[in-house]
Amino acid sequence: MNFTGRDILSTEDLSREDILQILKVSARMEKLVRAKRIAPLLADRLVAVIFLEPSTRTRLSFETAIQRLGARPVTVADPKSSSAAKGESLTDTARTVEGYVDCIVIRQPETGGARRVADAVAVPVINGGDGSGQHPTQALLDLYTIVKERGSLEGLTVAMVGDLKYGRTVHSLSYALAPFSPKYVYCSPTELAMPEAVTRDVRARGIPVEETTDIRAALARADIVYMTRIQRERFEDPAQYERLKGSYILNRKLVEQGKAGLTVMHPLPRVDEIAEEVDALPGAAYFRQAHNGVFLRMALLAMVLGKA
Amino acid sequence: MNFTGRDILSTEDLSREDILQILKVSARMEKLVRAKRIAPLLADRLVAVIFLEPSTRTRLSFETAIQRLGARPVTVADPKSSSAAKGESLTDTARTVEGYVDCIVIRQPETGGARRVADAVAVPVINGGDGSGQHPTQALLDLYTIVKERGSLEGLTVAMVGDLKYGRTVHSLSYALAPFSPKYVYCSPTELAMPEAVTRDVRARGIPVEETTDIRAALARADIVYMTRIQRERFEDPAQYERLKGSYILNRKLVEQGKAGLTVMHPLPRVDEIAEEVDALPGAAYFRQAHNGVFLRMALLAMVLGKA
Amino acid sequence: MNFTGRDILSTEDLSREDILQILKVSARMEKLVRAKRIAPLLADRLVAVIFLEPSTRTRLSFETAIQRLGARPVTVADPKSSSAAKGESLTDTARTVEGYVDCIVIRQPETGGARRVADAVAVPVINGGDGSGQHPTQALLDLYTIVKERGSLEGLTVAMVGDLKYGRTVHSLSYALAPFSPKYVYCSPTELAMPEAVTRDVRARGIPVEETTDIRAALARADIVYMTRIQRERFEDPAQYERLKGSYILNRKLVEQGKAGLTVMHPLPRVDEIAEEVDALPGAAYFRQAHNGVFLRMALLAMVLGKA
Numbered sequence: 001m002n003f004t005g006r007d008i009l010s011t012e013d014l015s016r017e018d019i020l021q022i023l024k025v026s027a028r029m030e031k032l033v034r035a036k037r038i039a040p041l042l043a044d045r046l047v048a049v050i051f052l053e054p055s056t057r058t059r060l061s062f063e064t065a066i067q068r069l070g071a072r073p074v075t076v077a078d079p080k081s082s083s084a085a086k087g088e089s090l091t092d093t094a095r096t097v098e099g100y101v102d103c104i105v106i107r108q109p110e111t112g113g114a115r116r117v118a119d120a121v122a123v124p125v126i127n128g129g130d131g132s133g134q135h136p137t138q139a140l141l142d143l144y145t146i147v148k149e150r151g152s153l154e155g156l157t158v159a160m161v162g163d164l165k166y167g168r169t170v171h172s173l174s175y176a177l178a179p180f181s182p183k184y185v186y187c188s189p190t191e192l193a194m195p196e197a198v199t200r201d202v203r204a205r206g207i208p209v210e211e212t213t214d215i216r217a218a219l220a221r222a223d224i225v226y227m228t229r230i231q232r233e234r235f236e237d238p239a240q241y242e243r244l245k246g247s248y249i250l251n252r253k254l255v256e257q258g259k260a261g262l263t264v265m266h267p268l269p270r271v272d273e274i275a276e277e278v279d280a281l282p283g284a285a286y287f288r289q290a291h292n293g294v295f296l297r298m299a300l301l302a303m304v305l306g307k308a
Numbered sequence: 309m310n311f312t313g314r315d316i317l318s319t320e321d322l323s324r325e326d327i328l329q330i331l332k333v334s335a336r337m338e339k340l341v342r343a344k345r346i347a348p349l350l351a352d353r354l355v356a357v358i359f360l361e362p363s364t365r366t367r368l369s370f371e372t373a374i375q376r377l378g379a380r381p382v383t384v385a386d387p388k389s390s391s392a393a394k395g396e397s398l399t400d401t402a403r404t405v406e407g408y409v410d411c412i413v414i415r416q417p418e419t420g421g422a423r424r425v426a427d428a429v430a431v432p433v434i435n436g437g438d439g440s441g442q443h444p445t446q447a448l449l450d451l452y453t454i455v456k457e458r459g460s461l462e463g464l465t466v467a468m469v470g471d472l473k474y475g476r477t478v479h480s481l482s483y484a485l486a487p488f489s490p491k492y493v494y495c496s497p498t499e500l501a502m503p504e505a506v507t508r509d510v511r512a513r514g515i516p517v518e519e520t521t522d523i524r525a526a527l528a529r530a531d532i533v534y535m536t537r538i539q540r541e542r543f544e545d546p547a548q549y550e551r552l553k554g555s556y557i558l559n560r561k562l563v564e565q566g567k568a569g570l571t572v573m574h575p576l577p578r579v580d581e582i583a584e585e586v587d588a589l590p591g592a593a594y595f596r597q598a599h600n601g602v603f604l605r606m607a608l609l610a611m612v613l614g615k616a
Numbered sequence: 617m618n619f620t621g622r623d624i625l626s627t628e629d630l631s632r633e634d635i636l637q638i639l640k641v642s643a644r645m646e647k648l649v650r651a652k653r654i655a656p657l658l659a660d661r662l663v664a665v666i667f668l669e670p671s672t673r674t675r676l677s678f679e680t681a682i683q684r685l686g687a688r689p690v691t692v693a694d695p696k697s698s699s700a701a702k703g704e705s706l707t708d709t710a711r712t713v714e715g716y717v718d719c720i721v722i723r724q725p726e727t728g729g730a731r732r733v734a735d736a737v738a739v740p741v742i743n744g745g746d747g748s749g750q751h752p753t754q755a756l757l758d759l760y761t762i763v764k765e766r767g768s769l770e771g772l773t774v775a776m777v778g779d780l781k782y783g784r785t786v787h788s789l790s791y792a793l794a795p796f797s798p799k800y801v802y803c804s805p806t807e808l809a810m811p812e813a814v815t816r817d818v819r820a821r822g823i824p825v826e827e828t829t830d831i832r833a834a835l836a837r838a839d840i841v842y843m844t845r846i847q848r849e850r851f852e853d854p855a856q857y858e859r860l861k862g863s864y865i866l867n868r869k870l871v872e873q874g875k876a877g878l879t880v881m882h883p884l885p886r887v888d889e890i891a892e893e894v895d896a897l898p899g900a901a902y903f904r905q906a907h908n909g910v911f912l913r914m915a916l917l918a919m920v921l922g923k924a
Binding site: 344345346364365368369371372375376385386576577578579595596598599602 | 660662664703708711713716717
C-alpha cells in the first residue's frame with residue numbers, strides 16, 4: 001500500500017485498505033496542524049492547482065492543504081484566461097505544466113479528463129472533480145467526517161436526501177461507504193430518484209436500500225442524513241418544483257423528531273435546503289465537514305509525493 | 309490595548325490610543341522591511357484574502373503585507389468564480405473559510421457585510437472595504453502617511469477636494485483625523501458637497517469646517533490637500549460635468565500658489581484629477597501613500613494575530 | 617556584464633556576451649533544480665507578476681521560477697479586475713506596485729509598454745510580452761533549448777514554418793540567433809511571408825536566407841524546424857485558409873523525410889500544426905522547450921536581483 005507516485009482519480013481505484021490508510025494519515029495531518037499550524041513535509045515541492053471549472057471552495061481547500069504542508073501552489077483559477085481558451089488540448093496543457101511542478105491537481109468539465117491527464121504525464125495527478133464524473137477527494141472527506149463524527153465507518157444507516165439523480169456526491173458516497181456494511185435510505189422526489197444503476201450496484205453488494213419520498217420516514221431510522229440541493233432547473237414544470245422543494249428542507253423540528261444524535265452532512269454550498277436554525281445543533285457537521293477537506297487533501301498530497 | 313483576536317471593521321471602533329498604537333507598529337514594520345525585506349512574524353500562519361469586489365491595488369497591498377510577514381495568502385480575486393455566484397450566503401462562505409485559515413481579509417459590496425462575517429466566525433476579520441461603507445485600512449494608511457509627511461497628526465488644516473458626496477475616503481478621513489484637532493476645508497461642486505451628516509458630526513466635535521467651490525481658496529490655507537475623482541456618472545446633466553470637471557484638477561501652478569510645503573494626497577487610482585506634472589513635486593505624496601498601505605496592513609495583521 | 621538592477625525588455629538590448637551569460641546561468645539553475653528542487657537564492661524577495669493580457673503558460677512559468685528561487689509572487693492574472701479597468705495609466709499602476717515588490721514582471725498589450733513601465737519605476741522590470749512587440753524571455757528560452765538540444769548555438773540551419781508574418785516568436789528568434797552564424801529557411805504561404813524588414817535586417821548581417829512555400833524543401837536542409845500556427849482569422853478568404861492549412865502541418869512522415877536528428881520546436885500552444893504522432897519522436901523538443909522557460913526565467917530573476 002505504497003501511495004508514492006500514484007494518481008488519485010476515482011474512489012473506485014481505492015481498496016478498503018487504501019481508504020483506511022488515507023483516513024489514518026488524514027487524522028495524523030489534523031493532529032499536526034492543530035499542534036503547529038504548518039506541517040512542512042513538502043517544503044521543497046510545487047503543486048499545480050489547475051481549475052478549468054470554477055470551484056472556490058475546493059480550490060481554496062487544496063491551496064490551504066498545499067500551504068500547510070509548506071509546499072507552494074501554482075494556480076490557474078480562471079478558465080477563460082487559460083491556454084484551453086486558445087484551443088490547446090487538455091493533455092498538452094498538462095504536459096507543459098508537468099515540467100513546472102511536482103504534482104498536478106486538476107478540475108475540469110470532461111468526464112474522464114483527469115484520467116487522460118494522468119495518462120499523459122509522469123507526475124502524480126489528483127482529480128479535483130471531473131464534470132459529472134468523479135470527485136474522489138469529496139467522497140474521502142465525507143468518509144473522514146463520518147469517522148470523526150461517529151467514531152467508525154461501520155454499520156451506519158445513512159439517509160441521502162434531495163436531488164439523488166444529479167447529485168454527484170451521493171453517488172460517490174454510496175460506493176465509497178459500501179465496504180463498511182452500511183444501510184441506505186434514498187429520499188427524493190420521484191423525478192430525482194437515485195439512478196437505477198447505482199441502486200442495483202449497491203444492492204448487489206448486499207447493502208439494504210430503502211427508497212422513499214418522505215423525509216420524516218428517512219430520518220426516523222438514520223444515523224446520518226446527507227442533504228443535497230434540489231435545483232429549479234432540473235424540473236421541466238416550474239410549478240412542480242415550487243410544490244416539492246419545501247418537502248426536502250431540513251429544519252430543527254425534523255432533526256429533533258429523528259434519531260437522537262443525528263449527524264447532518266452537506267457538501268456545501270447550501271442555499272436553503274438546511275434551515276439556518278439547524279447550524280447551532282451539535283449534530284450539524286457540514287462546516288466541520290468542509291474543514292476536514294484540508295486534512296484529507298494534505299494526506300493525499302503527502303502520500304502521493306512519498307512524504308506521509 | 310491588546311489587539312489579539314480583534315476584528316478591524318471600522319475606524320469608529322478605534323480609540324485615539326488604538327490609532328496611535330497602530331501607527332507606531334506600522335512604523336516598526338516599515339523599519340523591519342527596509343532593513344531586511346521580510347519580517348517573518350507570521351511564518352506559520354495562513355490568511356484568506358477574499359475579494360468579492362475587484363480592487364487590485366488593495367488586494368496586492370494585503371498580499372504583499374502577508375508575504376512580507378512570512379505568512380501565506382489564500383486568495384479569491386475573482387467574484388464570478390466564487391461560491392457566492394452559486395447562491396451561497398456571505399456568512400456560509402466565511403464559516404467555510406475560517407476552517408482553512410488564521411485570519412480573514414474580506415472585501416465585498418454590502419455595507420455591514422464585513423461585520424456580519426466577523427460575527428459569524430471565530431478568527432479575526434479585517435474589513436478590506438464594504439461597498440459604500442467602511443474601508444478602515446485606507447483611512448489608517450492615510451493617517452500613517454500624514455504622520456510621515458508632516459511629522460505629526462496634530463493641528464493640521466486639510467482641504468478635501470472633488471467628489472465629497474460619494475467619496476468614501478474623505479468621509480472616513482474626516483472621522484479618523486477628528487481626535488487630532490484638525491481644521492477642514494471641503495471643496496466640491498455643489499452637487500457633490502460633503503453629506504450634511506458628516507459635516508454636522510465633525511462640527512459637533514468642535515472642528516472648524518469651511519465649505520467652498522473654489523479650489524484656490526481651499527489651497528490657500530491647507531497643509532494637506534486630499535484629492536478625489538469626480539465621476540461623470542454622478543451627474544444627471546453631462547454638460548454640467550464637462551463644465552465643472554476642469555475646476556477640480558490639481559496642477560503644478562495651483563500647488564505653487566498654495567501654502568509652502570503643501571502635501572498632496574490621493575487614494576488612487578487617479579484618472580486626470582492630478583496633472584502628471586505634479587508627480588515630481590516634493591509634496592506629491594500619493595504614491596508614497598499607496599506604498600505605506602503595506603506597512604499599515606502588516607501592522608494590523610501582526611497585531612490581530614498576537615505577534616506584533 | 618553585471619545584470620544587477622537591469623531591465624529585460626528586448627533581446628535587442630542584449631549583446632552576444634549577455635546572451636551567453638544568461639544561458640550559462642540558466643544551465644546552473646537547471647542543475648540546482650534537478651538536484652534540490654528549490655534554489656532559494658531570493659528567499660527574502662517579492663516579485664510582482666502583472667498580466668494584463670491572458671497567458672497562463674507564461675504566467676505559470678514565471679510564478680514557478682519565482683517559487684523555485686524561494687521568492688514570493690504577488691499576482692494579477694485577470695485584466696478585468698485590475699486598476700487599468702478603472703482608467704488608471706499603466707505607469708501609475710507600475711509606480712504603485714514598485715512600492716510593494718523587488719521586481720516587476722509585466723505582460724500587457726501595448727507595444728513599448730514594458731519600456732514605459734521600466735522608465736517609470738526604480739525596481740528591475742522583465743517584459744513578459746508586449747502586444748505584437750517583444751517577448752524576450754520566449755526568445756531566450758528558445759536559444760536555451762537550442763543549446764540543450766544541439767550542443768551549441770553556432771552554425772545551425774533553422775527552418776521557420778507557418779505564419780511568419782504575425783508570428784512574434786519567429787521574428788525574435790531571427791534576431792536573437794543572428795550573432796551565431798545561422799542559416800534561415802522561411803517557409804510560409806505567400807500571404808504570411810516573413811516581413812520584408814526582418815528579412816532585410818537579417819541578410820544585412822550576412823545571414824543566408826531562403827524563402828519557400830514548400831515545407832518539404834524547408835525540411836530537407838534544416839537542423840531545426842520551428843513551427844508556428846496559421847490562424848484562420850489572418851485570411852480574408854476562408855477558402856484560401858482551408859486550401860493552405862494542410863500544407864503546413866508537420867507529421868511523422870515529413871520529419872522522417874528531413875535531415876537525421878531534426879529538432880522540432882514550437883512556442884505552444886499548438887492546435888493541429890504538429891500531429892500528435894510527432895510527440896514521441898526523439899527530436900520533438902516543444903514540451904522540453906516549455907519546461908526550459910522556468911530555468912531561463914529563474915536565471916533572469918536571480919541576475920537582475922543581484923543574486924546569480
